[in-house]
Amino acid sequence: xxxxxxxKTKDNLITYGIVVVAFAxxxxxxxTGNLSxxxxxxxxxxxxxxxxxxxxxxxxxxxxxxxxxxxxxMCIGAFTSAFFSKVTExxxxxxxxxxxAFVIGIAFAALFGFLIGIxxxxxxxxxxxxxxxxxxxxIKNVINAFYIGVDSKGVHxxxxxxxxxxxxxxxxxxxNGAMGITGTxxxxxxxxxxxxxxxxxxxxxxxxxxxxxxxxxxxxxNYIAAEATGINVTRYKMMAFxxxxxxxxxxxxxxxxxxxxxxxxxxxxxxNASIMILVYVVLGGIGNIRGSVIAACILYLLPELLRGxxxxxxxxxxxxxxxxxxxSWSPKVLEWRKRTLGNINFPWKKQRA
Amino acid sequence: MALLEVNNxxxxxxxxxxxxxxxxxIEKGELYGLIGPNGAxxxxxxxxxxxxxxxxxxxxxxxxQDITRKSTIEINHAGIARTFQNIRLFKNMSVMDNVKVGxxxxxxxxxxxxxxxxxxxxxxxxxxxxxxxxxxxxFDLDKEKDILASNLPYGKQRKLEIAxxxxxxxxxxxxxxxxxxxxxxxxxxxxxxxxxxxxxxxxTILLIxxxxxxxxxxxxxxxxxxxxxxxxxxxxxxxxxxxxxxxAYLGE
Ligand SMILES: Nc1ncnc2c1ncn2[C@@H]1O[C@H](COP(=O)(O)OP(=O)(O)O)[C@@H](O)[C@H]1O
Ligand SMILES: [Mg+2]
Numbered sequence: 056x057x058x059x060x061x062x063k064t065k066d067n068l069i070t071y072g073i074v075v076v077a078f079a080x081x082x083x084x085x086x087t088g089n090l091s092x093x094x095x096x097x098x099x100x101x102x103x104x105x106x107x108x109x110x111x112x113x114x115x116x117x118x119x120x121x122x123x124x125x126x127x128x129m130c131i132g133a134f135t136s137a138f139f140s141k142v143t144e145x146x147x148x149x150x151x152x153x154x155x156a157f158v159i160g161i162a163f164a165a166l167f168g169f170l171i172g173i174x175x176x177x178x179x180x181x182x183x184x185x186x187x188x189x190x191x192x193x194i195k196n197v198i199n200a201f202y203i204g205v206d207s208k209g210v211h212x213x214x215x216x217x218x219x220x221x222x223x224x225x226x227x228x229x230x231n232g233a234m235g236i237t238g239t240x241x242x243x244x245x246x247x248x249x250x251x252x253x254x255x256x257x258x259x260x261x262x263x264x265x266x267x268x269x270x271x272x273x274x275x276x277n278y279i280a281a282e283a284t285g286i287n288v289t290r291y292k293m294m295a296f297x298x299x300x301x302x303x304x305x306x307x308x309x310x311x312x313x314x315x316x317x318x319x320x321x322x323x324x325x326x327n328a329s330i331m332i333l334v335y336v337v338l339g340g341i342g343n344i345r346g347s348v349i350a351a352c353i354l355y356l357l358p359e360l361l362r363g364x365x366x367x368x369x370x371x372x373x374x375x376x377x378x379x380x381x382x383s384w385s386p387k388v389l390e391w392r393k394r395t396l397g398n399i400n401f402p403w404k405k406q407r408a
Numbered sequence: 409m410a411l412l413e414v415n416n417x418x419x420x421x422x423x424x425x426x427x428x429x430x431x432x433x434i435e436k437g438e439l440y441g442l443i444g445p446n447g448a449x450x451x452x453x454x455x456x457x458x459x460x461x462x463x464x465x466x467x468x469x470x471x472x473q474d475i476t477r478k479s480t481i482e483i484n485h486a487g488i489a490r491t492f493q494n495i496r497l498f499k500n501m502s503v504m505d506n507v508k509v510g511x512x513x514x515x516x517x518x519x520x521x522x523x524x525x526x527x528x529x530x531x532x533x534x535x536x537x538x539x540x541x542x543x544x545x546x547f548d549l550d551k552e553k554d555i556l557a558s559n560l561p562y563g564k565q566r567k568l569e570i571a572x573x574x575x576x577x578x579x580x581x582x583x584x585x586x587x588x589x590x591x592x593x594x595x596x597x598x599x600x601x602x603x604x605x606x607x608x609x610x611x612t613i614l615l616i617x618x619x620x621x622x623x624x625x626x627x628x629x630x631x632x633x634x635x636x637x638x639x640x641x642x643x644x645x646x647x648x649x650x651x652x653x654x655x656a657y658l659g660e
Binding site for chain 1: 458460484489498500501505509512515516521523525533572573575576
């Protein structure tokens with residue numbers, strides 16, 4: 056018993072260690088002037104993509120439910136927190152405001168996770184994929200139609216245009232339709248991103264090693280047996296999905312506080328963005344939390360690092376994708392990894408009842 | 409009062425009366441056999457008892473309490489645990505964790521304590537580990553506790569399924585053809601395991617089997633199902649010498 060506990064704890068510590076070491080290396084490169092400003096600009100996005108990859112892996116790998124709209128939760132987190140930060144920019148000091156922004160972004164993303172989970176998670180089958188896909192697209196389009204302003208009378212809201220808000224002359228337009236939110240304070244930094252990533256890892260890894268985590272994985276492996284064992288399948292599906300949405304929301308907060316103009320564009324929040332996160336998760340190894348972090352970082356940075364190769368860029372990128380696929384999924388390589396690294400990677404299988 | 413009391417249970421799938429006017433009474437401590445040819449409706453009876461299917465008619469009582477319309481989860485909490493004809497383990501989880509899932513509803517701490525690994529977490533996890541190890545030892549699975557359930561040999565997978573069911577601390581254990589697919593050696597070992605469960609946990613067991621020879625050796629009472637109806641019911645000896653039963657089995 057001691058042995059298993061130690062092994063799991065050790066495994067978790069290795070993950071935190073990798074993140075901390077990577078952080079130190081990048082910081083060192085930055086301090087010694089070895090990072091171009093272009094590269095520096097990639098560090099915060101790298102952290103929020105790693106965070107959302109962890110979130111999605113909780114949903115896909117631990118819970119075993121396919122979601123292709125996780126960027127929708129990121130979008131919710133981004134907009135609600137940016138709105139809050141804009142409104143309170145003058146009245147609150149930076150640190151507590153930013154912390155509250157996280158609370159708000161996470162809470163709203165979790166709320167939407169709950170609302171989507173209610174109808175979908177009771178069903179058995181791949182409905183979640185379809186519904187989350189639609190959700191991601193809808194949320195993007197809805198936010199694009201929002202006009203919200205604040206003046207001394209309070210909050211004004213319109214779906215038509217900024218004039219319709221009928222604000223006082225000194226009123227502040229905060230959400231400007233498809234132009235989104237401009238001028239959210241730039242509070243995200245590489246350090247904050249790493250802290251959020253460590254917290255996300257802490258939550259997910261600890262959850263997996265708790266009774267709730269075991270129940271969630273039991274539902275994934277065989278929900279019929281889970282029910283017969285007294286496990287409340289709907290409750291645990293809901294729990295995992297809400298936590299996953301909440302963490303995706305935290306990634307959104309990092310996102311919105313790192314960008315001058317926040318728009319609900321397809322590039323960041325569309326289904327293709329969600330599928331890109333899914334690619335990180337699949338290539339990092341489904342159910343392998345550490346793998347998601349590593350895959351997200353490598354696959355996010357790689358196309359940027361390969362800019363010098365011009366024409367061969369996408370070729371090299373594809374080769375890396377294939378190599379990672381083989382590393383994470385080939386039975387022979389898994390066997391080899393198990394023997395040499397003692398690293399058991401549980402291949403994920405969706406059970407059909 | 410009987411531990412399990414089933415009256416006039418009926419269910420149809422379309423036009424097929426899979427179980428018709430089924431009655432059963434099991435006393436505490438009994439090892440009861442439910443036998444019948446393939447397709448007789450035995451597994452369907454289990455699915456009715458555990459709330460997987462809702463009966464069209466009839467009533468199921470556990471210790472006098474009506475559990476007929478309860479959900480599978482509630483029925484497990486009320487005290488019925490089962491295994492499956494086609495093994496259903498949590499394949500990508502360790503042997504130990506399979507049993508700990510069975511302990512999930514008996515050893516509790518909050519989600520927050522679980523996420524933070526604080527509060528009751530360490531204490532309760534230790535208790536769970538101890539309890540799980542005790543169970544695994546009984547089923548001779550303690551050496552395999554860290555390997556994935558799917559990597560266990562077939563016979564041990566059957567045992568693990570029973571261990572997981574026992575982890576929920578049931579009053580009644582339902583075993584659906586536990587010897588299916590086993591060689592004679594494994595079958596013999598399984599019979600010993602069942603005897604052990606009775607002795608060790610003082611368990612009441614309802615056992616499905618289609619091999620008549622196998623059950624006749626260990627069950628005190630039998631119910632024979634044929635085409636969804638009870639053909640014969642009572643003490644094992646009397647049932648086995650019943651002409652109807654002999655005819656049904658020879659006519660197979
Ligand atoms: N969900 C279902 N839908 C339709 N028919 C079913 C269903 N479950 C069982 N049956 C039918 O009920 C009959 C009894 O099946 P079952 O209980 O599995 O038999 P046994 O376990 O005795 O071999 C079979 O004819 C089977 O096809
Ligand atoms: Mg059957």
